[in-house]
Amino acid sequence: MEDIKGAGNSGDGQEMEDNKGKFLNPTPILDELEGGQWPSFITGFKELGERTEKPMIRGVLDQLEYSYKTKMGYWKGGMVTVKGYGAGIITRYSMIKDKFPEAKEFHTFRIQPAAGLHYSTKMLREVCDIWEKHGSGFMNMHGQSGNLQLIGIEQDKTQECFDELNQAGWDLGGAGATVRTAASCVGPARCEQACYDNLKVHEKVLKNYAGMTHRPEFNYKMKFKFSACPNDCANAIMRADVALIGTWRDSIQIEQENVKEWIDEYGEDALYEQVVNMCPTKAISHKVGTSTIEIENKDCVRCMHCLNVMPKALSPGKERGASLLMGGKNTLKVGVNIGSMMIPFMKLDTDEEIEEFIEQMDEIIDWWDDAGFDHERIGETIERVGMKQFLEAVGIKANIDMVVRPRDNPYYKKKYDSTAD
Amino acid sequence: MNAPTERTWKTIESGPHTLEGALHPVVVKNYGKWKYHKLIKPGVMVHYGHSGDALYTVRAGTPRQNTVDLVRNICDLADQYADGFMRFTIRNSVEFMFADESRIEPLIKELEEIGLPVGGIANCVAPIAHTQGWLHCDIPATDASGVAKGVMDNLYDEFKTLEMPNKVRLSTSCCSINCGGQADVAIVVKHTRPPRIDHNLLSTLCELPKAVARCPVAAIRPTIVNDKRSLMVDEEKCIVCGACFGACPSMEINHPEHSQFAVWVGGKNSNARSKPQSMSLVAEGIPNNPPHWPEVNAVVGRILKAYKAGGKPWERMNEWIDRIGWKRFFEEAELSFEIDMIDSYRHARTTFNQSTHVRF
Known part of the structure; x- marks a missing residue:
């Protein structure tokens, strides 16, 4: 009995009655997610399905409904790509295509947006038009790695879709053992705290590694993230193998008349409670009854707190650059790794300085490519092989900013001549 | 199948889309020359440039799993109010920027009309960073989009008001890999049986x-x-x-009953005040109960209620807990500390209390 459109399973008679004249099949469990005040992705999917009458949307919603019912997932991976590339399309075949033949293929394009996720409507409308023509019309904005994800296309349409996107200036992102699509905060485009042009560096570095983004050649993934200040709005330190986080090394700039304005507005108690006492290194002082603050910059760790509280009065110093932290990654398999300090300060203003950073990264990637095991992120490789061995191999000089304290055990070995007495 | 045609296009390996043409003219003019910003009201802020220019930003939450129709609606609003430009935050909100202050209210009204709530800036609950789940992932134990929808329905008012001590970042992940990421409160699948x-x-x-x-x-x-x-x-x-x-x-590691949820708190990426910190397990054995996940919602609700009541201005979740101690956190959030919350994996000792410091 073919009572569910495009599918081989059976449905409830009353639901079929209620659903007369609709393109989509009933999805009573998913429909529960149409209530509530937060925007509903199910409502969006259903409206698009009814408007475009794409069988893939119907099949995928049927399969999703089935997942909600059985509490299991039903997609399996595979290998779909475009000519010349080995990554960038996440392949999904339905494991239960006999049940939901319209959901048979549901592959995803990972597209690299502009750094900082800035768009013009012209750019986005172009993507929408190309995507509606070839794919489902579902758009995930954005994936956790920073991709614009176009979800749901069949294999025989991927090349044409890619060619049209590519002509409009878009390229695929990374997947698997590649350099991955990067992420950046809003940066100097709209933030006074930006300490380097992370958007420019992002674009340059990822363009440089475009080949390594498209062809899986590594042990595992390699993620770059670029935050323009230590607030780290791109979540670089815990989500990126390579975190470039803006900082400065001279003194915080203070405009005392704006400090006074702040105290006049919020009061002296608030100054103590929210600024002076919250400084992690007690670097800020204020004399009762005055309307100024002093900062002992030698004690300041550039945490950003006071600048966040009084952005009109305080700004990062003038000598700005970025810190390089490496080895960040989430749980699988060794537990959470937070990126650790490698290079405390780099200037990244000129093309030459950015080139120098890329050259340093080339050495690091080469080392990891040689020393790493299959499925091992660079933080895990460094931990297994040893930080000292890593630093010596890639030519980064050991410095005290790399540690919270010097080691507390004596088990290291100096170089020695094993042939001597 | 499409009829095979001769391919004439030669791929350009261009990497990220260029920024050129993606930035608002006021942004281009003041790029790298911003002076300070001010929060005007929930979801609305203004940035001032050294040039004297003002740039207003209105931020709205989205479902993240968007459609071309919704994106075109957003583009219509961006054309009408933001001179044809927009950007997205890493927590899936859309931001409209423009120089004319009088556009704020009409834009908010139109956003709310198409169901996109305005908020999510500063000391409030930001939208949930989440994973793909049953919709698209090949190894999911749940549908993260659905959990995110269910939890944000409950926290809708906290997105639109400024009543939290500091920003609250949430994440949801459909397996223990935790692609949703470290967050103040993270809702993560926890398998309980071998494959x-x-x-x-x-x-x-x-x-x-x-x-x-x-x-x-x-x-x-x-x-x-x-x-x-x-x-x-x-x-x-x-x-x-x-x-x-x-x-x-x-x-197969997933199981409809034995793949459950755990809730983790205190993750923080920012360096502000305290160092970045990974999160800690505070609730487990929570059923994976679509489509509304009420048990997850109850735990998250209790944690946020306690933080909202007890946190001091600017204290993030981890900093509040640091001050009051974990023991009191468990009491205030009405959670119970279980033996599996003591670390038994690598580097476990770094989480043990190697002192006599105890709060009685």
Whole structure:
């Protein structure tokens, strides 16, 4: 009995009655997610399905409904790509295509947006038009790695879709053992705290590694993230193998008349409670009854707190650059790794300085490519092989900013001549 | 099938889309020359440039799983109010920027009319960073989009008002890999049983050495079952991480009942005040209960209620807990500390209390 459109399973008679004249099949469990005040992705999917009458949307919603019912997932991976590339399309075949033949293929394009996720409507409308023509019309904005994800296309349409996107200036992102699509905060485009042009560096570095983004050649993934200040709005330190986080090394700039304005507005108690006492290194002082603050910059760790509280009065110093932290990654398999300090300060203003950073990264990637095991992120490789061995191999000089304290055990070995007495 | 046609286009490996043409003219003019910003009201802020220019930003939450129709609606609003430009935050909100202050209210009204709530800036609950789940992932135990929808329905007012001590970032992940990321409160699938092995299919679907190597505790061994090459798991050793399932679909880790939820708190990426910190397990054994996940919502609600009542201005979740101590956190959030919340994995000792410091 073919009572569910495009599918081989059976449905409830009353639901079929209620659903007369609709393109989509009933999805009573998913429909529960149409209530509530937060925007509903199910409502969006259903409206698009009814408007475009794409069988893939119907099949995928049927399969999703089935997942909600059985509490299991039903997609399996595979290998779909475009000519010349080995990554960038996440392949999904339905494991239960006999049940939901319209959901048979549901592959995803990972597209690299502009750094900082800035768009013009012209750019986005172009993507929408190309995507509606070839794919489902579902758009995930954005994936956790920073991709614009176009979800749901069949294999025989991927090349044409890619060619049209590519002509409009878009390229695929990374997947698997590649350099991955990067992420950046809003940066100097709209933030006074930006300490380097992370958007420019992002674009340059990822363009440089475009080949390594498209062809899986590594042990595992390699993620770059670029935050323009230590607030780290791109979540670089815990989500990126390579975190470039803006900082400065001279003194915080203070405009005392704006400090006074702040105290006049919020009061002296608030100054103590929210600024002076919250400084992690007690670097800020204020004399009762005055309307100024002093900062002992030698004690300041550039945490950003006071600048966040009084952005009109305080700004990062003038000598700005970025810190390089490496080895960040989430749980699988060794537990959470937070990126650790490698290079405390780099200037990244000129093309030459950015080139120098890329050259340093080339050495690091080469080392990891040689020393790493299959499925091992660079933080895990460094931990297994040893930080000292890593630093010596890639030519980064050991410095005290790399540690919270010097080691507390004596088990290291100096170089020695094993042939001597 | 489309009829095969001659391909004439030659791929340009361009990497990220260029920024050129993606930035608002006021942004281009003041790029790198901003002076300070001010929050005007929930979801609305203004940035001032050294040039004297003002740039207003209105931020709205989106479903993240968007459609071309919604994106075109957003583009219509961006054309009408933001001179044809917009950007997205990493927590899936859309931002409209413009120089004319009088556009704020009409834009908010139109955003709310198409169902996109305005808020999410500063000391409030930001939208949930989440994973793909049943909609698209190949190893999910739940539908993260659905959990995110359910939780944000409950926290809708907290997105639109400024009543939290500091920003609250949430994440949801559909397996323990936790692609949703570290967050003030993270809702993450926790498997509770070792993988179920399909010995009939394993050798045809999986590269055996790869699956063996994937295990972080060396619990997987080759074996022969019914004359077929397969793998076995030392269930004593297995830490139910699910790493093998990613390499070998015949080692099914997901289970409708035994894949549950755990809630973690205190993750923080920012360096502001305290150092970045990974999160801690505070609730577990929570059922995976679609489509509304009420048990998850109850736990998250209790944690945020306690933080909202007890946190001081600018204290993030981890900093509030640092001040009051974990013991009091568990009391205030009405949670119970269980033996599995003591670390038993690598670097466990770094989480033990190596002192006599105790709050009685």
